[in-house]
Every structure is written in structure tokens, then in C-alpha cells.
Amino acid sequence: MDTLQPEREEQRLTERQRMVLRLLVREYVVSGRPVGSKTLAEQFPVSVSSATIRNDLAALEHVGFVQQPHTSGGRIPTDQGYRYYVHHLMGSPELSSGDQIMIRHQFRQVEAQLDSWVDFAAEVLAETAGNVSIVTAPRSMVARLRHFEMISLQPRLALLILVTQESAVRQMMLHLPEDADQATLSRLTDVMVPMVRGLRAEDVESQIVGATELPAYVLEQIAIGLRGMGSVEHTQIRHSGLENILGQPEFAGAAGHNVLELLRGSALLGALLPQMSVGHEVQVFIGDENPADALRHFGVVMATYGIDGEVTGILGVLGPTRMSYWRSISSVRYMARLMSDLMEDLYSSS
Amino acid sequence: MDTLQPEREEQRLTERQRMVLRLLVREYVVSGRPVGSKTLAEQFPVSVSSATIRNDLAALEHVGFVQQPHTSGGRIPTDQGYRYYVHHLMGSPELSSGDQIMIRHQFRQVEAQLDSWVDFAAEVLAETAGNVSIVTAPRSMVARLRHFEMISLQPRLALLILVTQESAVRQMMLHLPEDADQATLSRLTDVMVPMVRGLRAEDVESQIVGATELPAYVLEQIAIGLRGMGSVEHTQIRHSGLENILGQPEFAGAAGHNVLELLRGSALLGALLPQMSVGHEVQVFIGDENPADALRHFGVVMATYGIDGEVTGILGVLGPTRMSYWRSISSVRYMARLMSDLMEDLYSSS
DNA sequence: GTTAGCACTCGTCGGCAGAGAGTGCTAACA
DNA sequence: TGTTAGCACTCTCTGCCGACGAGTGCTAAC
Structure with missing residues (x-):
């Protein structure tokens, strides 16, 4: 693991502790419930006892990467823990070539119908990422x-x-x-x-x-x-994949309402737009890292697409903090590339 | 009450029984919980005892207009009861002139932006009816x-x-x-x-x-x-107002999922389209009256708009069987008229 | 540094009793 | 004959209690 060391906590983590965090995040992402030491010990590649894991968990809790919602009953990752996971433990997110081919193939089929591009992109992205997708139509800063x-x-x-x-x-x-x-x-x-x-x-x-x-x-x-x-104010957000997250326990009650509210108004765009850096790098906002308060309990993965300085759109994924960042990041990255390529064809300065 | 008498049950109902049914439907629509005889007695315009109401309720249950989900705990209207209510007790649904003016005013503001008409109509309809709205873009049978x-x-x-x-x-x-x-x-x-x-x-x-x-x-x-x-297959459905019904108890669990599923696929349109009569009369489907099984627990209020034989679209409202049919019918009726008027301007046979 | 053992905490689940709402039925009343 | 008061009954809902079990921290042994 030859990453840069911007944070000092990283230095303190042993290899096994990093593995514990990695397994814990993965397990929590799929189960949604606090993960205990025994479960982690069983999933460990080398034989290790649950007591050992408990020690590591205590260390991870001390640096603020995990927390226990209740005195008994397992740990969950903190926002900070997710961040560490995404930056250092996740591995490089790249869609499987099978998925890539499938998406490209689907796009070829509707290529001619320009009107439905944005909708279609939203649908594909939602399905691939398994969350709610957000897509804006490509815009130029100044329409000519x-x-x-x-x-x-x-x-x-x-x-x-x-x-x-x-x-x-x-x-x-x-x-x-x-x-x-x-x-x-x-x-x-x-x-x-x-x-x-x-x-x-x-x-x-x-x-x-x-x-x-x-x-x-x-x-x-x-x-x-x-x-x-x-103008930015008139930019419409297309979204898809609500069914992916409304069923999940996090959004069972009033929180589900919040999602709809968020997608309906222009608040979402207003909050995210200033954060988008130039270039087409995928940006990840986890929990309290998010610019808007309403997004505090969400994970957001976004990227711009298009031709820099000429015409750009935004495309991203919205999910619970407990989401598969790997899937989302790889999907967003690939879709942004694909849409950019298509834009190239459409835009001519002639 | 000088309505036609297509059903023989109607003959059997006394004036007070009709009032009981009317009050019960209204109360159940807002509360969502079974209504008891005492509650109804209190709401009665003339003083009447709960025991009397109980007799009337028993009669209404006998003809199949109400039912009790549990041996104790109040009554709810049956689909048939709703139907009787809509046809004979509801009164003529006409939007208040204030609402009419407001809607017309809003439309005037976006009149020029043809692209967003359908979306806008869906939003207005959802808000006015307080349910999920469904709007398809106007289509001609044969595009010329x-x-x-x-x-x-x-x-x-x-x-x-x-x-x-x-x-x-x-x-x-x-x-x-x-x-x-x-x-x-x-x-x-x-x-x-x-x-x-x-x-x-x-x-x-x-x-x-x-x-x-x-x-x-x-x-x-x-x-x-x-x-x-x-072609019908490529007709897209625009919808709005999910937040209006997803919060309601009927759609708390997996049922909410069904709504999303319904709106996403083309099944909804396929089921409703054959049912749409020519002319622009508002059609109401309540519960088991619905053509599709998936709609068994919904109320649907629909109308066509446009120019007969030339270019038509569909516009409607989807809600729980327990919905305010008055609000929905009046909204759909008015919006259909409004959209038809606008279509007149757009369509020229020249 | 790792592991086994142990006492402890606390959430979950089933059973149970009491309260409350609503009902049908009967008898009295206008 | 239609309406009302009273009563016994049913069934849901709520809160309470205890058993269970998953998970933890700590200590001592390896």
C-alpha cells in the first residue's frame, strides 16, 4: 500500500487494523446493521480470534473511524471511517469490462434519439450504481x-x-x-x-x-x-432509481420524504454546483462533508462531463452514507467519460 | 337528490343512511383509520345517537358499502361504497374559481416554453389534486x-x-x-x-x-x-407528486415500491389506454374496478386532452383508494380543459 | 503480541394484563 | 315503527416483564 500519507492517523494503523476497517465497511454496506468482532474474525483471510479484532476495533474507535451506536451490539463506520476507506482501502474503482460493454451497447441503441439522452443516462447510471442518479442536461456557460x-x-x-x-x-x-x-x-x-x-x-x-x-x-x-x-436556475435535474434507496431502512420514515424534497427543488444543484471542480475528476462527499445540511446523511458521488469551458453537465449518484462507493464511483466515472465522448460529436465550433 | 337510479341498492337507502355514508367517507379520507359510530354521531348536522348510526351502519354493511376490518374498531368504505359516494353523494366537482385563476396564471407564465409544458402540467396537477399526477405528451395517432x-x-x-x-x-x-x-x-x-x-x-x-x-x-x-x-410504446409518462402519497400509511412498506414500479414501466399506460373513452369525460376507476391487478389498491382519475381524432394526450391522478375524489376529479377536469385549449393554438392543419 | 475466559450491558422478542374503542342486542320509549 | 339507552362482549393497542443472545471490555495465561 504505497499511498501518500496526508493524515497522521494513517501512520498509526497496522496492516491488520486497515483490514478490519475494510471488512467492517464492506459488511456494513451490505447488511446495514452494526458488525461485531466475531463476524469480522470469521471473514478474516488468516485465522484470528475475535478478541484480537476487539482490540483493533477499540483502536479504530479511538482514532474516530468506527463507533458503536449502543454499548453492546457491534460497530459501524463513522463518516471519517468511510473517507479513509474510500481514499486508502477501496482500490481503484473501474467498472468491469462486461458492464462497460453493456452500457456502451445500450447507448448505441438510443444514440440517434437526442431528446432522451439525459433521461436514458439517468436510468443507466441508477441501475449500474444501485442508487439514485442525478443528471443535468449539458449546458454552456453562454449559450450561442x-x-x-x-x-x-x-x-x-x-x-x-x-x-x-x-x-x-x-x-x-x-x-x-x-x-x-x-x-x-x-x-x-x-x-x-x-x-x-x-x-x-x-x-x-x-x-x-x-x-x-x-x-x-x-x-x-x-x-x-x-x-x-x-442559466443555472433553469437547469433541470433528471433523476432515476428512487426505488433503489426508498426501500432501504435509512429512508423508511420521514427521511424518504427528504430525498424527494431534495430532488424536486433546486437546492441540491445550488449546493453542489460550487463544489464541482473543473476537470472531470469524480468527487466524493461523505456525510458531514457535504456542503448542504440536508445532505448530512447522504453520500454523494459526482462528476462533470462535456467539453471543458464550452459545454458541461453534471452527473452523479446519491445514496445513504452506507452505500457502495466503489460501485458508485466506478459507474459515475465511466458514464462521465461516455457522455463526454458523445458531446464531442455534437459540439462543433463551426 | 334527483339522480338516476341504476342500482337497486340505492332505493333501499334512507336519506340518513346516505348522510352516514357521506360522512364516513369524508372522515376516513382524512383520518385513514376506521370510523366508529360515535364519531359519526358527533359530526351529524342534527342531533342523533350513536346507536341509531350503528343501525344504519349495519344496513350499509349489508348492502356492501362499508366493512369492518376487525370485529371491533369502526368501519371503512368498500370500493363499492366509494363508487356510490362518487356517483351520488359527492356533488359536482368544480375547482374553486380562485384555484382556476391561479393555475391559469401560472400557465401563462410558462406558455412560451413549449418544452416544459408536460412537466409543468404534471407538477400543477399533482399539487392541486394532492396525489401523484400522470401526464403524457400530446400525440397524434399518425404523426405527420x-x-x-x-x-x-x-x-x-x-x-x-x-x-x-x-x-x-x-x-x-x-x-x-x-x-x-x-x-x-x-x-x-x-x-x-x-x-x-x-x-x-x-x-x-x-x-x-x-x-x-x-x-x-x-x-x-x-x-x-x-x-x-x-407509437404508443414510445410514449413517456411524466409524473409528479410522489411525496404526496409515499408518506401515507397505505404506502409505507412494499406498497410504496409498487407505485414506483408502476410509474417506471409502460404497464400503467398499457392498462389504462384501452379504457379511455373518446371524448374528454373524466373517468374514475376505484380499487377492483381498475383494469390492471397492480392497481387494485389505487384510485385512478383520468381524462384525455387535446383535439379529438387529431392529437391527444392523457392526464390523470393516481392515489390510494382512500383519496379525495372530489379534489382529484375537479383538478383533472380543469387541467384537461386547459391543456385542450392550449393544444388548439398549437395545432394547425395548414 | 495474541488468545481464552468471564462478567457485564443492552437491544430484541414473546407473553401477558389492562385500557379503550366499538359493536350487536335487548328493552324501554315516543 | 323508528329511536335511544344500557350492557355484555370482542378485539386491538400499549406498556411491562423476563428470557435470550450478541457483543463488549478486562484480565490472565500463552
Whole structure:
């Protein structure tokens, strides 16, 4: 085990104590109940007595890696214990190549349907990680228009379709100040498209006040649309896999309610977004490490995907602190890579 | 009470017995626990003894409208009892004008954002009805193409955007057999659009085999897209308001799991769709009346919305059999009307 | 440093009695 | 004949008690 030693506690742990912690975390993750010395002794690769384990457990408790909920009845890992486990004991999380192939294959099948990508990614991630998944659609910091289209619905009503640089499509309704048929709209579009290509919401707005003959009502609606596509507030979170965690004992009562509350509002995104570092490294927040109070009893594994500086989305997993971090981290890492690759195809700076 | 008399039991019920049933249903809906004769006697508008109520309860039990889960401990309505209540005792469900105005106002605010309509409708409906809401996007039986657009992403990759008669938009990826720049694609689009306008998936496919010079790979993808937009299997259900029912005692244990399972798969739609009558009347399924076994313990209130024969969607509410049918029916009815009105604007046969 | 043994703690589970809510039935009453 | 008061009965719910067992810390021996 040749890891760096950022914490001094690590120095104090013997090899066997590390093994005890590793086994304890694994056992607790699957059983959900406090683990006793006898159970651990049985799972030990080399024969060792339960009394020995008890001594090690006492040492681990002393440095704050495990705790006992009740005087009798086994130990559970603390948040700090999980952290040590994830950083030093877990091994490198890499999805089995079988899983990788399966996921890639599934994605190939829906590749053409762009609309359902985000939903689909959420579903796959939830299933692979065995927890609740969270996915946001890819966003650019500043949405730039690539193309738009107007389709006549009624004399004074049109459908406005915006396409941005990163291939995001948005449909809006456009009320017209005067009657206009499809031919008129098409002609207008042909004139306008070259003039607004590559512009941001601000640019379009300045066009309105600037000396231009382009109709303001179209530009206004385009600006509104672009603004909505670039802003964080309007970012929707797609999630999947609720069934994976609502059945678990941790979320039996009111806590299950909290999860739903969390996923519904924008609080989750607001809390996590500032924490996301640039680059696509997977980030892990365990228990009290979490930025938001509401997440205090959760484990969160997140990563960004996309093309740095151009268009990015967030993708992650939410579960009880007692979750399989290995599964979650490996899943998130792989999915982020996969989505980034797909983004490459979609984004063109032309 | 001048209702029709389809059932003969109704004839047997005295006015007071009907009042007893009405009060019992109302009380049970809010409390969730069996209701006793004493409680009912206290709520009676005119002074009446609990013994009298007991006689009436016995009569109601005899005709199958109420039952006692245990020998002692109050009565609860049977599915049949609910049915009688909904059809004869509930009064006409009409949302308060305050609620109507509020909803209409909220909708006006997001009117322009077509993409989020369905999600938004689901949220509003869930909140108004206080249960889980279900909404499908509007679909036409046969999707007809109105317009399409190709946007060059890479030399051999394009974004294909389809717009149907009912203003549904779909984005797909299109692999090109040879290099093509935006100008080439635009020229191709200009030629093709007039030739495929108004066509169905089958029509487009027959174009492929027919003597045409239009590139088959574009037509193929368009056909695939149109097929997906018209078919029932690909219809996605949006839902909202899980938090409204998962907290309730009925769904505390494994039953809550069932709800999630139900909403995830396509089983729900498959079961309900055949039951939907034409026209936009609200339909109510209570308990064992439900088409699917999995819904045996639910109450379902549904309606179609849209333009008959052209483009329709489904919108409804799912809750425990013990739910406020008044709230749900009035909400569903109003939302269906509202969505139909909005559809009128979007759909043009031009 | 490891292990066996032992006394101790404390949560879980089954049984049991008492309280309370609700019922059906009967007899009296308007 | 319909309504009401009273009563004995049933059954659930709650709290209490004790047995059981899993797990612990400590000590002494290896």
C-alpha cells in the first residue's frame, strides 16, 4: 500500500487494523446493521480470534473511524471511517469490462434519439450504481445561437425553434404583432439566421437597441430562450432509481420524504454546483462533508462531463452514507467519460 | 337528490343512511383509520345517537358499502361504497374559481416554453389534486411531418430536427454516407421539405422504395423519427407528486415500491389506454374496478386532452383508494380543459 | 503480541394484563 | 315503527416483564 500519507492517523494503523476497517465497511454496506468482532474474525483471510479484532476495533474507535451506536451490539463506520476507506482501502474503482460493454451497447441503441439522452443516462447510471442518479442536461456557460426556425401555426402565432452551438434544441411559442404566413416567416428566417449566428443572449439584446431592421419581437424571444438555456436556475435535474434507496431502512420514515424534497427543488444543484471542480475528476462527499445540511446523511458521488469551458453537465449518484462507493464511483466515472465522448460529436465550433 | 337510479341498492337507502355514508367517507379520507359510530354521531348536522348510526351502519354493511376490518374498531368504505359516494353523494366537482385563476396564471407564465409544458402540467396537477399526477405528451395517432431541418455538426454527422403537424419537435443524430457541409444540407432540405410535408411514416418509407432521387438515409431516419412520435410504446409518462402519497400509511412498506414500479414501466399506460373513452369525460376507476391487478389498491382519475381524432394526450391522478375524489376529479377536469385549449393554438392543419 | 475466559450491558422478542374503542342486542320509549 | 339507552362482549393497542443472545471490555495465561 504505497499511498501518500496526508493524515497522521494513517501512520498509526497496522496492516491488520486497515483490514478490519475494510471488512467492517464492506459488511456494513451490505447488511446495514452494526458488525461485531466475531463476524469480522470469521471473514478474516488468516485465522484470528475475535478478541484480537476487539482490540483493533477499540483502536479504530479511538482514532474516530468506527463507533458503536449502543454499548453492546457491534460497530459501524463513522463518516471519517468511510473517507479513509474510500481514499486508502477501496482500490481503484473501474467498472468491469462486461458492464462497460453493456452500457456502451445500450447507448448505441438510443444514440440517434437526442431528446432522451439525459433521461436514458439517468436510468443507466441508477441501475449500474444501485442508487439514485442525478443528471443535468449539458449546458454552456453562454449559450450561442447556431440556428433558428419559425413555423407558422396561426396567422399571429408561430413556433420558434432555437438550436445552439452545443446542439441543444428549444421550442417556444412566438406571438406575432401582425399576420404572417409561412412564406413570410421563412423569408425572414433566411435573412436573420446569418445575422444572429454565433450570438449570445446579450448580443441579441444589443441588436435590438442597435440600428437594425430586424423585428424586435423575434429577437426578444430568441434572447429569452438563449438566456434560459444558459442559466443555472433553469437547469433541470433528471433523476432515476428512487426505488433503489426508498426501500432501504435509512429512508423508511420521514427521511424518504427528504430525498424527494431534495430532488424536486433546486437546492441540491445550488449546493453542489460550487463544489464541482473543473476537470472531470469524480468527487466524493461523505456525510458531514457535504456542503448542504440536508445532505448530512447522504453520500454523494459526482462528476462533470462535456467539453471543458464550452459545454458541461453534471452527473452523479446519491445514496445513504452506507452505500457502495466503489460501485458508485466506478459507474459515475465511466458514464462521465461516455457522455463526454458523445458531446464531442455534437459540439462543433463551426 | 334527483339522480338516476341504476342500482337497486340505492332505493333501499334512507336519506340518513346516505348522510352516514357521506360522512364516513369524508372522515376516513382524512383520518385513514376506521370510523366508529360515535364519531359519526358527533359530526351529524342534527342531533342523533350513536346507536341509531350503528343501525344504519349495519344496513350499509349489508348492502356492501362499508366493512369492518376487525370485529371491533369502526368501519371503512368498500370500493363499492366509494363508487356510490362518487356517483351520488359527492356533488359536482368544480375547482374553486380562485384555484382556476391561479393555475391559469401560472400557465401563462410558462406558455412560451413549449418544452416544459408536460412537466409543468404534471407538477400543477399533482399539487392541486394532492396525489401523484400522470401526464403524457400530446400525440397524434399518425404523426405527420410538417417541417424538418438538418444542421451540420461534422463532415459526416448532422443534427436532424423534425417538427410534426401538432408542433411536436424531435431531434436526432444523422450519420451521413459522405461529407457534406451546411450549404449542401440546406440545399437538400429546401428541396426535400415540400416533398415530404404532411407525410406519415409509411408514406416516407414508400418514398424510399419508390422512384425518387431523395437520399434514402435521410428518409429512413425521418421515418424512424415519425414512427417513434406516433407509437404508443414510445410514449413517456411524466409524473409528479410522489411525496404526496409515499408518506401515507397505505404506502409505507412494499406498497410504496409498487407505485414506483408502476410509474417506471409502460404497464400503467398499457392498462389504462384501452379504457379511455373518446371524448374528454373524466373517468374514475376505484380499487377492483381498475383494469390492471397492480392497481387494485389505487384510485385512478383520468381524462384525455387535446383535439379529438387529431392529437391527444392523457392526464390523470393516481392515489390510494382512500383519496379525495372530489379534489382529484375537479383538478383533472380543469387541467384537461386547459391543456385542450392550449393544444388548439398549437395545432394547425395548414 | 495474541488468545481464552468471564462478567457485564443492552437491544430484541414473546407473553401477558389492562385500557379503550366499538359493536350487536335487548328493552324501554315516543 | 323508528329511536335511544344500557350492557355484555370482542378485539386491538400499549406498556411491562423476563428470557435470550450478541457483543463488549478486562484480565490472565500463552
